[in-house]
Amino acid sequence: MLGNIELYQWIILVVCAVLIGINKTGIPGLGPLPVVLLALSFPTAKSTGIQLIMLCMADLMAIAYYRKKANWNIILKLIPFALCGIALGSFVMRRFSDGDLKIAIAVIILVMVGLNFVRRKFLKPDTIPSHWIFSLLIGLAAGFSTQVANAAGPVMAIYLLSMQLPKEEYLGTGAWYFMILNHLKLPVFIWEGRIVLESLFIDLCMIPFIVGGAFLGVLIAKKMSQEHFEFVVQLLIVISAIKLLF
Numbered sequence: 024m025l026g027n028i029e030l031y032q033w034i035i036l037v038v039c040a041v042l043i044g045i046n047k048t049g050i051p052g053l054g055p056l057p058v059v060l061l062a063l064s065f066p067t068a069k070s071t072g073i074q075l076i077m078l079c080m081a082d083l084m085a086i087a088y089y090r091k092k093a094n095w096n097i098i099l100k101l102i103p104f105a106l107c108g109i110a111l112g113s114f115v116m117r118r119f120s121d122g123d124l125k126i127a128i129a130v131i132i133l134v135m136v137g138l139n140f141v142r143r144k145f146l147k148p149d150t151i152p153s154h155w156i157f158s159l160l161i162g163l164a165a166g167f168s169t170q171v172a173n174a175a176g177p178v179m180a181i182y183l184l185s186m187q188l189p190k191e192e193y194l195g196t197g198a199w200y201f202m203i204l205n206h207l208k209l210p211v212f213i214w215e216g217r218i219v220l221e222s223l224f225i226d227l228c229m230i231p232f233i234v235g236g237a238f239l240g241v242l243i244a245k246k247m248s249q250e251h252f253e254f255v256v257q258l259l260i261v262i263s264a265i266k267l268l269f
Contacts, residue, residue: 028225035064036073040229043077044236046176047085049243051197051256054176055263062172072218074173076226077233078205084237085198092195094188098203100155101162101182105175105204108166113211116171127171129268131164131178136260169204170211176201177260190252194244 028036039057046053057077061070161182169175179200183193212218247255 032064035060036225036229037232039074040077040232041236041239043074043081044084044233044238045240045243046236047078047081047198047201047240048088048194048237049240049247050252050259051176051180051194053259055174055266056259058172058174059263059266068215068217069219069222071173072212072222073225075205075208075212075218076222077229078173078201079209080226080230081233081237082198082202082205084234085194086202088237088241089191089195089198092191093199094186094192094196095199097183097186097196098200100158101165101200102203104159104162105166105169105200106207108163108168109170109204109208109211110166111163112167112170113215115167116215126268129264131168133261133264133268136177136181136257136264166204169201170208173205174263175204177264180256180260184256190244 039060042053042057042060046057057074058071061074064070065073161178165175165178165182168178176197179197183197188196209218244252
C-alpha cells in the first residue's frame with residue numbers, strides 16, 4: 024500500500040491527521056470530516072482502519088490533557104449500550120453495502136440534530152431525557168456508528184450537549200468515552216481485515232501532524248466561548264451528516 028500511495032493521498036492523510044487532533048481536543052464536531060475525506064481517497068474498509076489508529080493516538084493526547092474533567096456517570100452509563108451497538112455494527116457490516124451504511128449513519132445524525140433543536144427551542148432544562156431508554160438509544164447509535172465508519176462523534180455530541188455540560192467537562196467526557204471504545208475496537212478491526220500492517224506504518228508517519236492538531240485544538244477550545252463552541256459543533260454535525268448522505 025505504501026508504495027502505491029499518491030501525493031494527493033498523502034495530502035489527505037496529513038489534513039485528516041490535523042483534523043483528528045483538533046477534533047479530540049478542541050472541536051468534537053470535526054470528527055466526520057476525516058471519515059469522508061479518507062473514504063473518498065482510499066478503499067472504504069481500509070480507510071476506516073487507517074483512521075481508527077489515528078483516533079487511538081489522538082485519544083491518548085486528549086485524555087492526557089482532559090484526564091480530570093470527565094463525567095464518569097455518563098461514561099459508565101453509555102459504555103454497555105455502546106458495546107452492543109459495536110456488535111450490531113459488526114454484524115451489519117458483513118451484510119450491507121457501503122452506500123446503505125453511510126445513508127443510515129447520516130439519517131441517525133440528522134434525526135439527533137433535529138431532536139436537539141427541539142430540545143433547545145421548546146423544552147425546559149428539567150425536561151431533558153434522563154431515562155435509561157434514552158441512554159440506551161444513544162449508546163446503541165454511537166456504538167453502531169463508530170463500528171461502521173468511526174462516525175459516532177455527532178451522535179455523542181448531541182447527547183453531551185443535551186446534558187448541558189461545561190465545555191471542558193464535555194471535552195473530557197468525550198475524550199475518555201471514545202478512548203475506551205476506540206481501543207476496544209482495535210482487535211475487531213484487525214479480525215475484520217480493516218487494519219493491516221501497512222495501516223500502522225502509514226499512521227506512524229502521521230504522528231507529528233496529529234500532535235500538532237491536538238495542540239491547535241486546545242488553543243481553539245480556550246479562545247472559543249461556550250455559545251460559539253456549541254454553535255460550531257452543531258453546524259459541523261449538520262454539514263458532515265449531509266456529506267455522508269450524498
